[in-house]
Amino acid sequence: MDTLALDLARFQFAFTVAFHIIFPSFTIGLASYLAVLEGLWLKTNNEKYIQLYKYWLKIFAVSFGMGVVSGIVLSYQFGTNWSVFSDKTGPILGPLMGYEILTAFFLEAGFLGVMLFGMQRVGKKLHFASTCVVAFGTFLSAFWILSVNSWMQTPAGYAINEVGQFIPDDWFAIIFNPSFPYRLVHMLLASYLTTALVVSAVGAYHLIKAPHNPLAKTMFSMALWMITIVTPIQIIAGDLHGLNTLQYQPAKVAAMEGHYQSHDGAPLILFGIPDDQAKEMRYQVAIPKLGSLILTHDLNGRVEGLDAFPESDHPPVSIVFWSFRVMVGIGFAMLMIGLFSLWLRKKGRLYDMPLFHRVCIVFGPAGFVAVLSGWITTEVGRQPFTVYGLLRTVDSASPIDALAISFSLAAFVVVYLCVFGAGFFYLIRLMRKSPTRYEKSLDPRLADGAQVPPASHPNRLT
Amino acid sequence: MDYALIWYGLIGLAVLIYVVLDGFDLGIGILFPKATEESERDLMMNSIAPVWDGNETWLVLGGGGLFAVFPLAYSIVMPALYAPLMIMLLGLVLRGVSFEYRFRTKRGKFIWDTSFFVGSLAAAAMQGIMLGAMLQGIEIEGRSYAGGWFDWLTPFTLFCGFATICAYALLGACWLVIKLPNELAERYYGVAKRWGLALVFCIVIVSAWLPLSQQIVSQRWFNLPNSILYFTVPVMAVICIWQLFKSLNNHRAVRAYLFAIGLFLVSAIGFSVSTFPYIVPFAVTYSDAAAPDSSLKFLLAGTAFLLPMVIAYSAYAYWVFRGKLKHEEGYH
Numbered sequence: 104m105d106t107l108a109l110d111l112a113r114f115q116f117a118f119t120v121a122f123h124i125i126f127p128s129f130t131i132g133l134a135s136y137l138a139v140l141e142g143l144w145l146k147t148n149n150e151k152y153i154q155l156y157k158y159w160l161k162i163f164a165v166s167f168g169m170g171v172v173s174g175i176v177l178s179y180q181f182g183t184n185w186s187v188f189s190d191k192t193g194p195i196l197g198p199l200m201g202y203e204i205l206t207a208f209f210l211e212a213g214f215l216g217v218m219l220f221g222m223q224r225v226g227k228k229l230h231f232a233s234t235c236v237v238a239f240g241t242f243l244s245a246f247w248i249l250s251v252n253s254w255m256q257t258p259a260g261y262a263i264n265e266v267g268q269f270i271p272d273d274w275f276a277i278i279f280n281p282s283f284p285y286r287l288v289h290m291l292l293a294s295y296l297t298t299a300l301v302v303s304a305v306g307a308y309h310l311i312k313a314p315h316n317p318l319a320k321t322m323f324s325m326a327l328w329m330i331t332i333v334t335p336i337q338i339i340a341g342d343l344h345g346l347n348t349l350q351y352q353p354a355k356v357a358a359m360e361g362h363y364q365s366h367d368g369a370p371l372i373l374f375g376i377p378d379d380q381a382k383e384m385r386y387q388v389a390i391p392k393l394g395s396l397i398l399t400h401d402l403n404g405r406v407e408g409l410d411a412f413p414e415s416d417h418p419p420v421s422i423v424f425w426s427f428r429v430m431v432g433i434g435f436a437m438l439m440i441g442l443f444s445l446w447l448r449k450k451g452r453l454y455d456m457p458l459f460h461r462v463c464i465v466f467g468p469a470g471f472v473a474v475l476s477g478w479i480t481t482e483v484g485r486q487p488f489t490v491y492g493l494l495r496t497v498d499s500a501s502p503i504d505a506l507a508i509s510f511s512l513a514a515f516v517v518v519y520l521c522v523f524g525a526g527f528f529y530l531i532r533l534m535r536k537s538p539t540r541y542e543k544s545l546d547p548r549l550a551d552g553a554q555v556p557p558a559s560h561p562n563r564l565t
Numbered sequence: 566m567d568y569a570l571i572w573y574g575l576i577g578l579a580v581l582i583y584v585v586l587d588g589f590d591l592g593i594g595i596l597f598p599k600a601t602e603e604s605e606r607d608l609m610m611n612s613i614a615p616v617w618d619g620n621e622t623w624l625v626l627g628g629g630g631l632f633a634v635f636p637l638a639y640s641i642v643m644p645a646l647y648a649p650l651m652i653m654l655l656g657l658v659l660r661g662v663s664f665e666y667r668f669r670t671k672r673g674k675f676i677w678d679t680s681f682f683v684g685s686l687a688a689a690a691m692q693g694i695m696l697g698a699m700l701q702g703i704e705i706e707g708r709s710y711a712g713g714w715f716d717w718l719t720p721f722t723l724f725c726g727f728a729t730i731c732a733y734a735l736l737g738a739c740w741l742v743i744k745l746p747n748e749l750a751e752r753y754y755g756v757a758k759r760w761g762l763a764l765v766f767c768i769v770i771v772s773a774w775l776p777l778s779q780q781i782v783s784q785r786w787f788n789l790p791n792s793i794l795y796f797t798v799p800v801m802a803v804i805c806i807w808q809l810f811k812s813l814n815n816h817r818a819v820r821a822y823l824f825a826i827g828l829f830l831v832s833a834i835g836f837s838v839s840t841f842p843y844i845v846p847f848a849v850t851y852s853d854a855a856a857p858d859s860s861l862k863f864l865l866a867g868t869a870f871l872l873p874m875v876i877a878y879s880a881y882a883y884w885v886f887r888g889k890l891k892h893e894e895g896y897h
């Protein structure tokens with residue numbers, strides 16, 4: 104296996120999985136949002152909720168379709184790119200993914216049709232049940248796949264047989280491996296936040312266009328409550344996640360923190376340029392002792408740097424260092440947005456502060472950036488292993504030559520950019536349409552999209 | 566108990582269900598250019614829009630199941646079929662997104678109509694080619710694939726690709742006869758007959774070609790007393806074909822569809838009696854490739870009640886959308 108083929112295979116896998124995760128991080132959150140909207144509609148009988156539901160349902164359908172097709176590609180990529188890895192980990196990871204298919208994918212797929220097309224055929228209650236089932240399916244899918252990923256990060260409950268395969272010893276320990284609960288919580292919250300950011304951006308956009316648009320108000324307010332409440336929880340969850348990583352993958356944390364050397368009373372490095380050759384952080388801006396305080400909860404606690412690990416086990420520092428900062432930076436920016444929205448609510452100005460609305464629009468895609476940088480931190484930080492400490496990436500790859508991978512990689516890049524590029528275009532177009540297009544039944548006097556003099560603004564309810 | 570054998574059967578079942586369900590689904594893609602007007606294409610698309618995702622999930626189960634219970638086979642077959650697999654996946658991407666995209670644009674609709682057709686055709690052809698490549702045998706060394714990068718590309722595999730296109734188009738046409746409004750459906754009886762004829766031709770050729778080129782296969786089929794048992798397979802095939810055409814002639818749509826499926830079933834039996842007990846023909850048997858019993862048991866425990874449930878609610882989803890399509894249906 105030459106290194107060129109290996110690098111190509113890695114790049115191809117990273118490309119396809121990174122494309123895939125964009126969609127689940129949106130659809131997991133959106134499915135739950137839709138369930139909430141439909142539930143509110145059934146409970147309050149308020150038309151605005153079902154109109155919002157219909158508005159987001161179309162967006163959901165397009166994103167879900169993209170998530171499904173990019174996911175199907177992934178389920179085969181394990182075998183095509185990482186055949187040795189598949190042979191060795193199949194007995195453990197295979198059944199977990201099998202359960203993902205049987206409990207989650209079928210559930211989502213089976214009820215998606217009813218959710219999208221079945222309102223007239225099954226009636227309100229069953230339709231609501233289908234929406235809930237789809238949302239629950241996305242949760243189950245995240246549960247199993249994150250268990251799989253976490254086992255690769257912090258393997259537990261296994262033995263190794265005579266042909267070198269990992270074989271199960273204790274299924275409970277395998278599924279609930281040490282990093283799994285943290286990763287599951289962190290990722291689910293990440294999806295809710297990602298969705299909330301998109302919803303708030305769409306709401307903000309329509310508020311700027313029509314300040315009294317009632318549906319835009321509702322979605323904007325709902326999304327900002329979500330951001331305000333969930334972001335602090337996410338920051339705490341992320342901190343706990345990091346402490347767990349410190350325990351099981353200390354080299355990864357050293358790379359995230361940018362510590363080449365071990366310290367007692369380590370500083371918290373805010374920024375700097377990692378230099379892997381010289382093994383030092385150039386131009387660093389740091390707060391003394393804070394690093395130790397965060398990681399050990401003691402001002403003079405000992406924090407291990409990369410020098411504590413054999414060089415052959417070092418992950419690449421700069422990628423991990425930077426992607427981690429991007430994610431954390433976005434997390435704190437979201438905290439600010441949430442707090443500011445509280446203040447605006449108190450002043451009663453949530454809906455008439457165009458500058459804030461512009462900020463929300465700019466932050467619309469930030470959740471995706473945070474999710475991707477989080478995954479890059481996680482996955483690059485565990486290099487050079489695919490099963491941490493046990494199976495190296497070099498020893499995981501398929502015996503495929505560089506030429507074949509180059510061709511398929513090129514094909515993936517071209518097809519994905521065209522197909523998903525078009526998808527993004529359609530999504531943006533759907534989001535730019537005013538949700539009040541569905542207002543017809545709210546106010547029968549107004550024709551769809553009719554021009555109305557400013558005095559009776561088409562978006563005003565009364 | 567031989568858990569590996571149970572799993573061999575279950576994976577086979579998943580693949581068979583996949584072929585039958587996604588078969589008509591891909592078949593509609595293959596027949597897409599046959600539609601004369603846009604409204605007809607809309608109807609064709611809407612006849613599968615609520616179920617296509619579920620159909621394709623059986624493919625995920627086939628691949629994922631192989632990874633779980635026969636990891637060695639998965640890790641040999643995937644690299645061996647690298648190129649056709651990649652093309653199939655790209656084809657599935659192209660057709661999968663068309664379901665939503667084509668209703669999101671007017672100007673660009675023809676692009677997604679084309680990509681639906683091309684993607685379906687490519688996926689069908691590649692599935693046939695992969696089947697052919699398996700029948701042809703896969704070369705291994707130790708625990709990994711050892712053949713060349715174009716071993717999958719032979720006249721035999723290409724022919725199998727063509728056969729699969731015919732088979733899926735037949736299923737697609739039968740489905741359309743059932744689902745389309747009467748005035749549009751009529752035409753597809755003829756379409757089904759033509760593709761059915763092509764399929765029969767392919768089956769005859771493959772049945773002759775395979776034993777001639779594979780000694781292992783011919784020994785099985787042409788050795789008394791086994792032959793007597795084996796030759797019930799072609800007899801069943803003949804019955805299915807005869808009934809299929811009879812139903813098409815009498816315009817009995819559901820019956821035709823069921824016999825088309827019967828033909829698939831018989832072909833699957835033919836395939837498995839030719840290759841059993843190999844899971845990577847003719848190199849690795851199912852018991853060599855199996856994961857340890859602890860993995861097989863763990864997954865089987867859940868599958869035993871999950872699979873019937875999956876089948877039940879998938880059937881429910883079909884039931885919800887039963888009957889002929891009306892022009893104004895679909896949420897778009």
Ligand code: HDD
Nearest residue numbers: 286289290293338341342345348431434473474477478481
């Ligand atoms: C909206 C998304 C989002 C936001 C705002 C944050 N994260 Fe995060 N983070 C993720 C989305 C994410 C992720 C994509 O979901 C990851 C990758 C794997 C995982 O479980 O979560 C992740 C991984 C990840 C890891 C690596 C864990 C490992 O070793 O696998 C750490 C230590 C943190 N996060 C910590 C934080 C902290 C301290 C945050 C506070 C600001 C934070 N995250 C905000």
Ligand code: HEM
Nearest residue numbers: 113117120121124248249251252475478479482483489496
């Ligand atoms: C939970 C399911 C996931 C599994 C099972 C998984 C598995 C893997 C495996 C086997 C590799 C090995 C190849 C390598 O290290 O080079 C890898 C690398 C990688 N994965 Fe993941 N991954 C998962 C999720 C994700 C997600 C959601 C992303 C999103 C961006 C991601 C990003 C990456 C990247 C960027 C690499 C390349 C790292 C590098 O080698 O430099 N992974 N992953």
Ligand code: HEM
Nearest residue numbers: 126127130167170171174175177178208241244245248622
């Ligand atoms: C490398 C790892 C991964 C593989 C092999 C994989 C595989 C798949 C497959 C095959 C599908 C399509 C299923 C269908 O037919 O409906 C899918 C969809 C999905 N995946 Fe992944 N996946 C991976 C990573 C992830 C991660 C990390 C998450 C979330 C935490 C995730 C969440 C989902 C969800 C929610 C869907 C449903 C479709 C959607 O929401 O867009 N997957 N995945």
